Structures are given as C-alpha cells and as structure tokens.
Amino acid sequence: xxxxxxxxxxxxxxxxxxxxxxxxxxxxxxxxxxxxxxxxxxxxxxxxxxxxxxxxxxxxxxxxxxxxxxxxxxxxxxxxxxxxxxxxxxxxxxxxxxxxxxxxxxxxxxxxxxxxxxxxxxxxxxxxxxxxxxxxxxxxxxxxxxxxxxxxxxxxxxxxxxxxxxxxxxxxxxxxxxxxxxxxxxxxxxxxxxxxxxxxxxxxxxxxxxxxxxxxxxxxxxxxxxxxxxxxxxxxxxxxxxxxxxxxxxxxxxxxxxxxxxxxxxxxxxxxxxxxxxxxxxxxxxxxxxxxxxxxxxxxxxxxxxxxxxxxxxxxxxxxxxxxxxxxxxxxxxxxxxxxx
Amino acid sequence: xxxxxxxxxxxxxxxxxxxxxxxxxxxxxxxxxxxxxxxxxxxxxxxxxxxxxxxxxxxxxxxxxxxxxxxxxxxxxxxxxxxxxxxxxxxxxxxxxxxxxxxxxxxxxxxxxxxxxxxxxxxxxxxxxxxxxxxxxxxxxxxxxxxxxxxxxxxxxxxxxxxxxxxxxxxxxxxxxxxxxxxxxxxxxxxxxxxxxxxxxxxxxxxxxxxxxxxxxxxxxxxxxxxxxxxxxxxxxxxxxxxxxxxxxxxxxxxxxxxxxxxxxxxxxxxxxxxxxxxxxxxxxxxxxxxxxxxxxxxxxxxxxxxxxxxxxxxxxxxxxxxxxxxxxxxxxxxxxxxxxxxxxxxxxxxxxxxxxxxxxxxxxxxxxxxxxxxxxxxxxxxxxxxxxxxxxxxxxxxxxxxxxxxxxxxxxxxxxxxxxxxxxxxxxxxxxxxxxxxxxxxxxxxxxxxxxxxxxxxxxxxxxxxxxxxxxxx
Numbered sequence: 114x115x116x117x118x119x120x121x122x123x124x125x126x127x128x129x130x131x132x133x134x135x136x137x138x139x140x141x142x143x144x145x146x147x148x149x150x151x152x153x154x155x156x157x158x159x160x161x162x163x164x165x166x167x168x169x170x171x172x173x174x175x176x177x178x179x180x181x182x183x184x185x186x187x188x189x190x191x192x193x194x195x196x197x198x199x200x201x202x203x204x205x206x207x208x209x210x211x212x213x214x215x216x217x218x219x220x221x222x223x224x225x226x227x228x229x230x231x232x233x234x235x236x237x238x239x240x241x242x243x244x245x246x247x248x249x250x251x252x253x254x255x256x257x258x259x260x261x262x263x264x265x266x267x268x269x270x271x272x273x274x275x276x277x278x279x280x281x282x283x284x285x286x287x288x289x290x291x292x293x294x295x296x297x298x299x300x301x302x303x304x305x306x307x308x309x310x311x312x313x314x315x316x317x318x319x320x321x322x323x324x325x326x327x328x329x330x331x332x333x334x335x336x337x338x339x340x341x342x343x344x345x346x347x348x349x350x351x352x353x354x355x356x357x358x359x360x361x362x363x364x365x366x367x368x369x370x371x372x373x374x375x376x377x378x379x380x381x382x383x384x385x386x387x388x389x390x391x392x393x394x395x396x397x398x399x400x401x402x403x404x405x406x407x408x409x410x411x412x413x414x415x416x417x418x419x420x421x422x423x424x425x426x427x428x429x430x431x432x433x434x435x436x437x438x439x440x441x442x443x444x445x446x447x448x449x450x451x452x453x454x
Numbered sequence: 455x456x457x458x459x460x461x462x463x464x465x466x467x468x469x470x471x472x473x474x475x476x477x478x479x480x481x482x483x484x485x486x487x488x489x490x491x492x493x494x495x496x497x498x499x500x501x502x503x504x505x506x507x508x509x510x511x512x513x514x515x516x517x518x519x520x521x522x523x524x525x526x527x528x529x530x531x532x533x534x535x536x537x538x539x540x541x542x543x544x545x546x547x548x549x550x551x552x553x554x555x556x557x558x559x560x561x562x563x564x565x566x567x568x569x570x571x572x573x574x575x576x577x578x579x580x581x582x583x584x585x586x587x588x589x590x591x592x593x594x595x596x597x598x599x600x601x602x603x604x605x606x607x608x609x610x611x612x613x614x615x616x617x618x619x620x621x622x623x624x625x626x627x628x629x630x631x632x633x634x635x636x637x638x639x640x641x642x643x644x645x646x647x648x649x650x651x652x653x654x655x656x657x658x659x660x661x662x663x664x665x666x667x668x669x670x671x672x673x674x675x676x677x678x679x680x681x682x683x684x685x686x687x688x689x690x691x692x693x694x695x696x697x698x699x700x701x702x703x704x705x706x707x708x709x710x711x712x713x714x715x716x717x718x719x720x721x722x723x724x725x726x727x728x729x730x731x732x733x734x735x736x737x738x739x740x741x742x743x744x745x746x747x748x749x750x751x752x753x754x755x756x757x758x759x760x761x762x763x764x765x766x767x768x769x770x771x772x773x774x775x776x777x778x779x780x781x782x783x784x785x786x787x788x789x790x791x792x793x794x795x796x797x798x799x800x801x802x803x804x805x806x807x808x809x810x811x812x813x814x815x816x817x818x819x820x821x822x823x824x825x826x827x828x829x830x831x832x833x834x835x836x837x838x839x840x841x842x843x844x845x846x847x848x849x850x851x852x853x854x855x856x857x858x859x860x861x862x863x864x865x866x867x868x869x870x871x872x873x874x875x876x877x878x879x880x881x882x883x884x885x886x887x888x889x890x891x892x893x894x895x896x897x898x899x900x901x902x903x904x905x906x907x908x909x910x911x912x913x914x915x916x917x918x919x920x921x922x923x924x925x926x927x928x929x
Contacts, residue, residue: 302922308709
C-alpha cells in the first residue's frame, strides 16, 4: 500500500465530515478525543499511529499529489473527494495500527541490535558501534542476549531459523519482506536508508516506510502465536496485554465490531447492567476509550466538573445535581478519570 | 608513575599519540591544562587515563548532544563501564535514577544547559570532582566559529564547585580564542599544549572555475578518477542530495548525509561508509562527528567553508592513518556570496533582538510563531539576562564583524596566490610549517598518489531477504 493510498482510504471514510488534517492526526496516532472517536465511528483502526514520526511536510506533499491527480478537491474546511477517488481500487490493507500503536518500532529496534550483535559475534567481532543509540533499547537487548545465551552456536542457529521461518509465514509480499530486512545491519553490512530503499524500489521514501510497517504488522501477527520463542521473547511490552476480564474482553470484541450495548446484551444473553459493567471496566483500562457513544461531550464535562466541585466520586451526589445523567453515564465518565485528553 | 604501563593495562595500547602523554602528565601533576589537539588525535584519552588514577569523578561538559552520545559510545566500546550522560532530553525518571546513583560513576557527561540548575550543581558539588573537562572548549568563545552561549555558563559555575582542576580540550583555536578560553575558564597558570595544526600527509588542492557546471563536471571527474573513501562537503542539505544523485548516476557508490535525516538513517550511512559499502558521502557539515574511519583518502569541498577553523576540522578527517590524502577545494566564481549569506543568516537580526527583549519571559513562543529563529533565540536569551538592549545589539554587531573577518579569511584562502599550507598556519598564528612533498597546488602535487584501488562491495546484499539474512547471520 502506498502512502497516498493510506491517506485516500482514510479520506473515503471521512469524506465531507472531517478536515484535511484529520488523516494526519490519525496516522501520527494523536490521542485526542476526536481522533480516537473517529476510529470507532469510521472504522479506521488499521491506520492509527502507523507513522508516529510523520512529518507535516511529507503529509502535505501527499495532499498536493492527490490534488494534482484530481482525487482531492481543494477545500479549506473539509475533505472533498472527487468521484474518481471512489472508483479507485485500494488494496486491502495489512496494517493493524490500533493493535500495535507504533510499538512495532520498539520491537524492530530490539531486533536490529540483537541481529547486529549476533552477526558481529558470529564473525569474531566483539566490539562495534551499536546501530541503535537509545539506551533503554540497548539495556533491553543486553539483558535479552544474556538471557538466551546468544554466544552458543545452537542458540544462534535457532535464532536465525526462527527468524527466517516466521517471516516466511507472514502474510505479506516478498517486496515488503525485502524492505524490512534491508533495514537490518550486521558485520560489514549497513542497513539501507529510506531514500536508498525508495530509489531501489522505484517509489517514494514515505512508501517504503509504510511498507516496512505493513511487513512488521504481518510478522508480529505470526510471532504472537508464540511458536518462535526466541523472537516472541522480543515482544515484551510490545503488544498491550489486555487487562480485562475474559467476559469483558468478549464484550470489547463485539463492541469493536460495531455492536451496540443493547445488541451485545442480547447476543450474549446477559443483563444490560452486566454489559454496562464491562464498558466501565474498559473505560478504566483503556486510555483510548471513548465516551462518545454513550453521552455527549457536554454531559461528560458536567459530570467531571461537578465531581471536582463537590470533591466527590459518589454517584448519588452527582446524580442529584445532574438528574438528566444516568448512573451508567456517571460511572463511565468517572471511570475515565482525566477524561478524554 | 609509568604512564605507558598504565595505558597498556587500561586499554591495551603500547604507545601514546603525540601530545597525549605531555597533557596527561600535567593533568596528573594537578595543573590546569589547555590542550589543542587536532581531531582524531585521541583527545578523550587525556581525561580517560587520569580517570584511572584520580580519586574523584571526572565531569565532562560537552556542547552537543550527538557528540556526547558518541563519546559515551566510544568509552563503552573501550570497555569503560562507569560512564553516564545527563542531558535535558532524558526522561524524568531516567534522570532521577541517574542523579540518585551518580556517586557510582567515574565519567559523568553533562550538557552545559544543565549546569546552571541549582539541583544539578548541588549534586555535582557533593560528589567530589577530581577534574572538570571542557570539551570543544572553543565553543566558549564568541569569536570562535562555533559559539554556544550556554557554554559560558561553565564559567559561572566554576566558583560554586570550588574551582576544580580544569582541562580544556579543543581541536581548533586561534590565539584570540585561546585567550578567551583561559579567561572564561579562569585557568590559573595553565599548561598549554598546542599541537601543530599542520597535517603533513594532507595535500591541499584548490581548483577554480568560471561557472557552476564546470565545477560540477570536475567533481564528477574526480570521483570517477579516484577511489574513495572520501567525503564531499556541500553547503546545503539540498546540494548534498543533488551531488549524491549525480554520482550515483555514474554507477559509483555514494550517499548523502545531513542533519535533516532521521537518526537511524544517519547511522546507516555512517555504517555503510565505515564498511566501504560507499565510496563517497556527500554531506553538510553535520557529517564528521561519530565517524571514526582512519583511511579517508579525500575530503572535497564543493562549496566554500564558512571559516578556516571549520575547514581545517573538516579536512582533518582525512588521512588519520598518516597516509597521503588529498583535500580538494572546488571554487566557482561567485561562490563566496553563498557563504556570506549563510554566515549572516545565522546571526540574530535587529528586529529579532528587539522582539525578544520586548516579550521577555514569553519570547520562546516567538520561535513557534516563526518570528524568531531558534539559533537567534539561543544567543539572545543568553545575553538578555546579562545586558541591556543596547549592549546586546553591540555584541551582535561585534559578532557580525568577526564573522565577516572569518569570511574574508576564507576568501583569502581561495584568492591569495601562494602556499596554502602556510596560509592556513598563518590563520592560526602558528609558525610557518616546513613544506612537505606534494604540499599543495601552489607547490605542486603528484596526483597519481591518490588514485587508490576501487574496492568491490562485499558479498552482494542486493538479493532477496533470505539471501540478506544469510549474509547477516552466516551460520
């Protein structure tokens, strides 16, 4: 998927309803109420935070291209797509941004250091300049290498095999995999810059960046299966383990698929109040939880305002001052504490 | 004390490089030292080795974050574990942890802007500092080509730390700058070690052209004739990119490097260059630090440098292995205009100065609003704490004159007819150097010396990802 296609895919969903900069915030992974809420409203989960370091200039260059090609009609207020944009086939995406949220880059930084270290040690080189300068990642890699006993040739061989077999299984193209592996360095071999990769593959630098993210997401899906322990060991803290109870998780899954609270209660043959509890649990555990489907912003603010003013979290006190709010709404709003940031 | 023995036991080297021993001896004798050592002469050893003997901590003030990181990396690479760097980009919790365990570290790198914080000062004070090192000490001088106002803060904290013994290190300084370093750092009766700027194995070649296209043609001719490794310094980011594209189009392995690239990509280019996967790197002056390659054969300036000091530093990256190396300066008529505009662009303008004074504490917002440039803000906000508006305007006027003088001396480099080596030494107020063979284009150069052999890239990594994995992890 080219970067412009990512932008277009988002624009198709929000056409006429959101500003031209809204895809930018989504791609960067801005955790604002609006952005988070839009993900749910428009089903934009794949694209969230796929390029956390996206440069505004690079985004604007894409806008220019889309306008020059006639897909996007210049408009100061909102996205206005031309008919031709809707006729354009955009390939199904391999991205899974909502799940990985930019953490894939941490995984890859760890992998880069580990591969570089093994590569150098295998070839008798014990001193080298680390390819990743981030000290947290360095400390992590050091501990990992020690833990797996990386000097043992059996471990090195297993590592390489697991790397190769798992990546082979990733549901993405060979080109994607080539791009990703070309970002790895080792003894006598430097990783390739985005510009070098772009030139080699005849696309824009921003396109190879997206391709690398797609490849990582597809690969992480394989690694999550835990069949490759040496690589799975690198996922520590990368995939957010859900803090939810099993039952709440099921509710969450249904909610993400677009079912309403009432529908979920019917589907699961549970009381509405139980499902409400699940949502409160989700609100407490998920910083990206949006209250928008359950109350408007004004009510949300009022609940917080009164809670602060009365210095209370007691539902009844708040309900007295705000009779129009349901207990569920109050619980939900309070569960979100700081609220939507 | 047998320093050679210490050197061998600590780092496995059998002998010192020129200047290191003299400097270390004086440091261990308890004297303040100012050492002028050319780049690549192993400046850091001058505090590393004393660190093995002195009882307290060695605090190194380093002006650039990237430089600091590089030094920490190099120290760790040499097996030194007791190293920490503290800067304002650290996460608060990491910094907190660093402060609490500071006593465990021998080598503490600190960014100058952190020094003035009372908390930081208190921590350092309680530590017992054996030696304070001002790295890249020329940054303290506003007459230097690389003035960093934050650096003047070292001077302010010295008395608060009880005036510890000080070691000032720099690769390049004129007499005027040297004087300022001594004065600001209050070096008392310092031992000054000044290594000759002159690098005998470097030949200086200046080639002049009537227009840009002839100059470009000559560059392409050079990179086709000579094998690298070589650095081509371009004046701007855009130019570095253009030049790399031109060279790549000839089928010669080259890449560009500038500060606008993401850090990972910059590291990749450095690696590729060190691995000989690249013959040429087309770069802005951001390239150099963190490049530890002894056999760079060529440094080519495609545009005029902005100061002689900067020029000498960039050229000095060639031939650290002492083998013949060529420094080529390509000049096309009118090139000095670009340099002068670049130099002057860096300086704060009158309206910026006035705006910053007007806004006072809120002046920082002016950067975001695009009213004031960040470099200008840094310089002015320093002076604003110390001088009234008129004084600062005057300071900047002086600075401008100094920059013009530097530009004039670069012009002189190109236009004076005579020995280039002597011209450079003269700019640093050093004695006339001896004229080696192949001295410069004035004295004549045998260019066949620099031909070199084109190296073939190692095992192809151009194939599929599986093949690349085989090259990376050959097991």
